[in-house]
Amino acid sequence: MSDASTRTDRMTMAVIDGNSLMHRAFHAVPPTMTAPDGRPTNAVFGFLNMFLKMIDAFHPDAVACAFDKGRPQVRMDMLPEYKAHRPSMDDDLRQQFPLIKEVLEGLSVPILEAEGWEGDDILGTVARLGEQAGMDVLLITGDRDMYQLSTDHVKIVGTRKGLSDVQIMTPETVQDLYGGITPDLVPDFYGLKGDSSDNIPGVPGIGPKKAAALIAQYGDLDGVIAHAHEVKGKMGENLRAHIEDALVSRKVATILTNAPIEVDFEAAQFPGFDAAAVRNTLGSLGINSMQNRLLDLLGDDTDHAGSSRFVLPELLEEAQQEGTAGLVVAVTELERAIEEGLWIGASIEEQQDQPGLFGSEKTLWLATDRALFSVSDAFGAAGTLTAPGYDCSQGLIPAVLKRLVQAGRLVSTDIKTLLHQLAPVDSSEPALMDLAHVDPQRIFDCGVAAYLLDSSQSDIAEMQMAETYLGLSLLPAAGEDGAPHDACAVAARSAALARTLIEPLTAKLEALGATSVFTDIEMPLVSVLADMERTGMLVDPDRLHELSLKLGSQIAELEAQIRSLAGDDSFNLSSPQQLSRVLFETMGLPTKGLKKTQRGYYSTNARVLEELAHDHEVVRLILEYREKTKIKSTYLDTLGALRKADGRVHTTYNQTVTATGRLSSSNPNLQNIPTRSELGHTVKTAFSAGPGCLFLAVDYSQIELRLLAHLSGDEHLIAAFNEGEDFHAETAARVFGVSIDEVTPELRSRAKAVNFGIVYGQQAYGLSQTLDIPQAEAREMIDRYFAAYPGVRTYLDETVAQAKRLGYAETMFGRRRPIPELASRNPNLRHFGERTAMNHPMQGSAADIIKLAMIRVAARLREEDFSARMILQVHDELDFECPASELEHLSAMVRETMEGVVKLKVPLVADVSSGVTWAEAK
Known part of the structure; x- marks a missing residue:
């Protein structure tokens, strides 16, 4: 049923479990999406995205959506404690249920619900009625207990990851999954194993495997109960003691098919909505990109007036022709844009199924203000371009990119990938350009800009950028679902999109005060990271x-x-x-x-x-x-x-992954080798600096604590650092009321745990776990800490209060972190938000400082003609590969640079160590 070519004469109806999909959507989409009037819309957006994927995958003839209504009284009458332990629904999610129902009504999708009945039973009832009416029924849900409804004409579409990864359950697959448990035996299965998520007790000590084995042996739950006396050991004791629990659990787990609803199958035919109604409904919620995807379902004659698509610039016709003439026209257009100081969008397309425009497997797509075109290496290699400024000895693509980096203004959704066309990651391959000469004012990475605007979304997708910053939807590109036969390449769309995004992203950065972080930290860092990736580690x-x-x-x-x-x-x-x-x-x-x-x-x-x-x-x-x-x-x-x-x-450094602003490392993750364990130390013995060289490590000492002293302004904390004493011992003396001479190693260790715990917003429970002490003792230690450093308590309280007012926390350099959890009704989420608000100014500022240090150290390495190379960044540490003859000079330079990045109320201190291997250096 997943393809139109396999359709039979039977109609297909999809029935959506509205509550299940709304919950999944709410937790899958970042909570930063809002309607123009401020109402949250992340669950609505995620629900619609899954809805459209379902339509694309299964092309149902009819669609309906079921929701719970009121308390689940029908099952509570069977089991009073049913779902009793479930936490209350998040208020932001609760607000969105009426919104999605408005959208469904605009789409003419029937909403099915009945007071006291759960959506599961609505689905069960529709499945029975639909099958009786001669239809095939798809139940779209994330609940496994629905597998009991599976028949030859009722399939359960399990939403494991949205609808991009689904599990279609038939009687055969249900039986395979549960080791012989057929759909009709699923309630018996749950009767034995229970379901903790719904507070269905089952039989203690009987899990899925034992439940399946018992049913396989005795036929069904009734058979298991009849032979309970034969079951040995503790399991047998539990079974005989909990027979009534098992029977009640089976009854509660049985999906009912007699809910008091009426289903008008004709009214549920899809699509049957009005285009204007969809535009009005989605427009009021600010969900613009979905409009066209929905309107396209109505067919080619749909009136799209008032809706918005992202439109590509026109292709240069001459550049479509194979030959030097087309290439010259393309270069002429490039030079015009360069001369006029315009931003030029770029994206690389690699390993195409079909040859590129000029016959190679790698194509560079470029977008100016008036044209979209591509170039490939085949012509440069043939020496067909002799224009000034274009060195084609390494291929046309590197030549064009070098020209753009040196003389133009290059914008992309992934600048670093483009830079590696000039300086390949494998340093055995020649570089066309020294990345140290990349002017950060000439590059603009849209992905990094979007990340700065909302760091809760890592690696924001192009579709989201178009929706969020242009209010437009992207036309499907070649290879994507719903793409027409003449769709453009993904890279072509990416280049054009980047060129279009730069204006709104620039304006938004300015409006949020994030311009300096972008221009002074993130963009200068791009080429530094690309150079480090190319250098790699031996x-x-x-x-x-x-x-x-x-x-x-x-x-x-x-x-x-x-x-x-x-x-x-x-x-x-x-x-x-x-x-x-x-x-x-x-x-x-x-x-x-x-x-x-x-x-x-x-x-x-x-x-x-x-x-x-x-x-x-x-x-x-x-x-x-x-x-x-x-x-x-x-x-x-x-x-x-x-x-x-x-x-x-050669690790890859990621600028857009962590919410704090810190860099992450992947493929391989060299930042995640355990730093304090003997095993992690052993792994580091395999990394060396090479013959005649040493490994140099320079690490900020207690940077987050120093930032806490600076930001809080607490006079005692500042004095402890400025006097150059043992800071943890000083804290121990103040917290435990003893002299410095009386501080034991154990007291110092406890004070150290409190110091770092305070920075991360740790509460009494967390500290008690860290130190393995009673919670009351941990609470007393924290109270003593705040009594010793009263300015810290005041600062943290004010920071949380400000974050609650603004919805975000900010570093001393202006890097914002949205914290929607602060407004949550869920206490756990709210407490997480408070800890995040306390910590971000320190951790985020530390991230900014180490990035600034990397930029300045890289510049001095070049300016002072060092042979040494920066090869790794791990948290607050920079690592170098250094000729032995440069060790003393390099150590002094790096320490001086790192300690002088910013002026604080307390000194920044960088500790230096070295060795033949990474292990010896740390």
Whole structure:
């Protein structure tokens, strides 16, 4: 049913579980989208996006949407505690249910609901009625208990990741999933295993596998109950003690098909809406990009007046022709735009299915104010372009990009990728240009600009940028769903979009006071990062192999010890479900206070195991096993294969991932090697600086605490740093009421935990977990801290209050972080927002400072003719590959630069260390 070519004569009806999809949409789309009147619309936007994907995937003839209405009285009459423990709905989500119903009414999609009945039962009723009417029915939901409704003509479309990754459940796939449990046995299955999300009890100690096994053995729940006396051990005891719970659970888990609703299948035919109604409804909510996607469903004759599409500039006809004449015209257009000082959009298209315009697999698309065109390497390599300023010895694409970077103004949704066309990541390949000479005033990265405007969205998609900053929708490009046969290339659209986005993004940066962060920090950093990515880090594959073998032996020994202590030789240590079974069922470890996962077993995440490790040796060994297997698979067995021809690994630095402004690292993630563990230190022994060179590490000391002193203005905190004393010992003396001489290592360690905990907004519970002390004692320590540093308490309170008023927190350089959680009715989310508001000014300012240091250090490396190279940034640390003869000079230069980036009320201090390997340097 997912393709028109496979359609039968039976009509297909899609029935949407409105509550399920709204919840998923609300948590999938950042909570920053609002209507013109300020109402939140993120769930509405996400719901519509999933709705359209469903239409594109299944082309249903009719559509209806079911919602819960009121309390689930029908099931509460069966089980009074049904869903009793569920938290109240977030107010921002609650506000959006009436909005999505307005939209559905505008789309002429029937809304089905009945007082006291759940949407599940509405879906069940429609499925029965639709099947009886000779239709195929698709139930769009995220609830697995709906699998019981599956028949030859009723399929359940499970929304695992929106609707981009769906699971279509038929009787056969349901049976495969649950090990023989057919749809009609799903209620019996839930009767035994229960459902913690809905507070359905089931039988204690019986999870999915045991439930399936019992039903397979005895036929159904009634058969299991009839033979309960045969079931051995604790499971048998539980079963016999909870027979009534099992029967009630089955009844509650059974989807009803007799809800008091009327379904007019003719009225549900889709599409049957009015174009004007859709424009008015979506326009009032500020959701403009969806309009055309919906109106397109009405066919080619739809009146799109008043709707908005992103329109590409006209193609240069001459540039479509293969030959030098077309190329000359393209270059002429480029030179005109360069001479007039215009921004030129650019994007690279690689590994096309079809040859590019000029016969190569790599195409550079360019967009000026009046034209869109492409160039490829084939002509440059043939020497067909001899225009001044274009060195085609490395190909036409690098020649054109070099010309644009040096003399033009280049805008893209990914500038760094374009720069690597000039200086490839693999340093064994020649560079056409020294990236140190890139003028940051001549480049503009739309992705970075959009990230600065809303750092809660990482790697914002082009479609979102068009919607948010242009109020337009993107036409589908070649290869995308719904694209016409003559659709443009994705890269062509990207180049044109970047050229169009620069004006609204620039205006928005100015309006939000983010221009200086963009122009003085983020854009100058782009070429620095590209250069570091090209430099890479030397890694010794033989050393990696040696370490991997050694660690492999240790892992095998650990595995044997764990199996021996657990008394089970067959379970998979890497399976959370099997590990949970062994720990909590076979070994009987305590489960008090632990929650079960959605799949019905107790969690074995790190927090749970760390608490248990204090009293259980097997758990301590499991944590050690996990750490060693992760280090082996993530680094020791992987890094060697990631080396390029130059013998180096080249990480990618991401500017638009973290909400704080800090850089992240990927492919491989070199920032995530454990810094304080012996294992992490061992991995770093495989990284060297090369013959005759040393590894230099320069690390800001306690930068976030120093920023707290500066921003809070607390006189005692400032004095502690300015007097150059042991800051943690000074805090211990003040908090615990002793002299500096009486501060023991334990007191200093506790004071250190409080110092850093305060920076991250840590409360008594978090500190008690960190120090393994009672919560009351932790609360007393925090109270003493604030008594010792009263200015800190005042500053943090004022920071949170200001963030609540403004909706964001800000660094000392103007980098904003939206914190919508501050307005949440959910206490956990609200407390998270408060901690974020406290922390962002320090952590975000530290991120800005290290970025400024990178820019200035890179400039001095070039200006002072160092041979040393900056190769890595990890949190508050910069790392260098340095000839031994330059070590003293480089150490002094980097320390001086890092300490002088900004003037604070307390000194910035950078600690220097060096060694032959990365491990020795730290």
